[in-house]
Amino acid sequence: MSEFEPPPFDPHPFFRGGHLQTIAATREVSSDLLSPIQHVVSVSDGDSIVLHEDCPSDWVPGGRSILLVHGLSGCHSAPYMLRLAERFLKLGSRVFRMDMRGCGAARPLARNLAHAGRSDDVVSALDVIAAKSQEGPMLAIGVSLGAGQLLRAVGRIGCGVAIRPLWFERLERISVVAPPLDLRRCSVNMQRWSLRPYNYYFIRALLGSVPPGVHQRLEFQNAMSERRPRTLWELDDRITAPLSDFDGAEDYYEQSSACHVARFNPVPTLVLAAADDPIVPVGCFTDNPELWPQATRLFITNTGGHMGFLDRRRKCWIDEALLTWFSA
Numbered sequence: 001m002s003e004f005e006p007p008p009f010d011p012h013p014f015f016r017g018g019h020l021q022t023i024a025a026t027r028e029v030s031s032d033l034l035s036p037i038q039h040v041v042s043v044s045d046g047d048s049i050v051l052h053e054d055c056p057s058d059w060v061p062g063g064r065s066i067l068l069v070h071g072l073s074g075c076h077s078a079p080y081m082l083r084l085a086e087r088f089l090k091l092g093s094r095v096f097r098m099d100m101r102g103c104g105a106a107r108p109l110a111r112n113l114a115h116a117g118r119s120d121d122v123v124s125a126l127d128v129i130a131a132k133s134q135e136g137p138m139l140a141i142g143v144s145l146g147a148g149q150l151l152r153a154v155g156r157i158g159c160g161v162a163i164r165p166l167w168f169e170r171l172e173r174i175s176v177v178a179p180p181l182d183l184r185r186c187s188v189n190m191q192r193w194s195l196r197p198y199n200y201y202f203i204r205a206l207l208g209s210v211p212p213g214v215h216q217r218l219e220f221q222n223a224m225s226e227r228r229p230r231t232l233w234e235l236d237d238r239i240t241a242p243l244s245d246f247d248g249a250e251d252y253y254e255q256s257s258a259c260h261v262a263r264f265n266p267v268p269t270l271v272l273a274a275a276d277d278p279i280v281p282v283g284c285f286t287d288n289p290e291l292w293p294q295a296t297r298l299f300i301t302n303t304g305g306h307m308g309f310l311d312r313r314r315k316c317w318i319d320e321a322l323l324t325w326f327s328a
Helices: 017-024 079-090 104-109 119-132 145-158 183-190 193-208 218-224 232-243 248-256 317-327
Strands: 037-042 048-054 065-069 094-099 138-143 171-177 269-274 296-301
Touching: 037 104, 037 119, 048 104, 048 119, 065 079, 065 119, 065 145, 079 094, 079 138, 079 317, 094 104, 094 119, 119 138, 119 145, 138 145, 145 171, 171 317, 183 193, 183 232, 183 248, 193 232, 218 232, 232 248, 269 317, 296 317
Parallel strands: 065 094, 065 138, 138 171, 171 269, 269 296
Antiparallel strands: 037 048, 048 094
């Protein structure tokens, strides 16, 4: 896919470096065009996720549908989810924003935690979209944790570990933005003292939004009877892994990392990342030359942080890059 080139990225001069670019991603945005219909989708272990559908007035059967999957501690109303939904809605696509289990509108519907290995939940969302899109083409975008889930889903289907859905040929293109490809490497990176504020932010956000059904579980109550986790590794080792049937953080990272199956992905894919991402080391994308199949286009900017990419116009560059990719 070497013929594809995204628009040039001219970063904002006042948001220099990965940390400031990452902070820029938290800006709130309006969503005047969105008035979604909710679809509750059953997934494994008795949990449910929620899809928020916005359909253009001129959409006809056979038109394009796109799934948006959020990142860690996000939901359907995260700023990037709102921006992208409005942009694709204006272009005539039917848009489905996914709430992972325990997130957003799906928070009261789960007794289990969302994590990087929940790629089957993405497949369940696409099952519903395939049924509603009436043979039309399908697209998908994953951001951060959601990007890892999406990439793991198509990779597992590609290598035959997961069943190939009937709609898989209709999945024309996907894109993943800042996926935590190697979870262990990302978690080790996050233990650096300079990144402890990120640990504090994510731990506070994650523990503050634990679903009521998880709160009721004895395993969670026992884990929280000790001191509060200080790093994401400790959070995953004490809470995420044991509550999700993994044998500790190492086992969770090994089984759930998308890097193990990315090379089997047959779907035309755009991977967007920044060299100064403080959360996902750039080496995750570049160290292994056999990681990416021919159908995948990897594009790494010099700056942009983690989901920042703020340009001189105070716009998020990834929006234009993604629109260009799905229009190519």
